[in-house]
Amino acid sequence: MINLDQSIPCPVCQTKIPFDTKQLLMGVQFSCPNCQAAIGLSDQSKPLVQETMEKFEELKKNVAK
Amino acid sequence: MPESQNQSFKPSFGKELNIESIISAPLVAASKANVMMVTGQTRFLLEYCFTKEDGKTYEPVMIEMSMVRGVIDDSKKPTDPGYIQKAQLTFNIPLLCLVPLNSLAIDKVTVDFDMEITSVTSKESTKKVGENNIMDKKAQLNGKISGGPSGDKNNTQSTSKLKVGINAGPLPLPVGVLAILDLYTKNIQPLPEEKKPESIEE
Numbered sequence: 001m002i003n004l005d006q007s008i009p010c011p012v013c014q015t016k017i018p019f020d021t022k023q024l025l026m027g028v029q030f031s032c033p034n035c036q037a038a039i040g041l042s043d044q045s046k047p048l049v050q051e052t053m054e055k056f057e058e059l060k061k062n063v064a065k
Numbered sequence: 066m067p068e069s070q071n072q073s074f075k076p077s078f079g080k081e082l083n084i085e086s087i088i089s090a091p092l093v094a095a096s097k098a099n100v101m102m103v104t105g106q107t108r109f110l111l112e113y114c115f116t117k118e119d120g121k122t123y124e125p126v127m128i129e130m131s132m133v134r135g136v137i138d139d140s141k142k143p144t145d146p147g148y149i150q151k152a153q154l155t156f157n158i159p160l161l162c163l164v165p166l167n168s169l170a171i172d173k174v175t176v177d178f179d180m181e182i183t184s185v186t187s188k189e190s191t192k193k194v195g196e197n198n199i200m201d202k203k204a205q206l207n208g209k210i211s212g213g214p215s216g217d218k219n220n221t222q223s224t225s226k227l228k229v230g231i232n233a234g235p236l237p238l239p240v241g242v243l244a245i246l247d248l249y250t251k252n253i254q255p256l257p258e259e260k261k262p263e264s265i266e267e
Contacts, residue, residue, distance in 0.1 A: 045128035
């Protein structure tokens, strides 16, 4: 259930790491509150995530019209 | 409403309607809006977060994430440089996990209006319970949305009030999507290396 509250389980200790996708795209890393492991988005995946988020925002705008 | 695109819409608030219609109309409209949003979101999900393999099976689009973690080098003393080293590893998660889905759903509708009951009619129905016929008479309330005084003193016409408040908020994801997310997040967890059977020394 990692989508509803925007968090993913830490690969090391399984503690939930809260994140924000827009900040991930800006290169921000998010730390595990338990083991301090830091997760971030790989550079190679950024364009794909960026494009998907733009399409998602577009969808939200179209629905609001 | 395609018919009203070229015409100005004139709501007939003064018209008498049954109470169910007055209450249900905004709820039906909100429900339709919710369906539109969920349908759009599902299409988006299938188009951008999944790929269709062989024209039949949907497979989630995976993205790569990196993780940096401090690892203690046991061969060194705590005061030695390089005692804590940074270890980096990459793991894949579905793109679906990063999209804030279900942020579009309507979770609260508030309908606020004053109503004037203009007539009461009754509707008869007969039910058969065992060998007896039971006659039921249901009341049917008819009314119209009542008007409040308008602010303009010269204008004696009253304006009808129907206020619909809609609040959109995050709702729980469907069980199917949650199952997919759970399966993939469990794949993030590293598995312990299988131990080789120790050789038995004779």
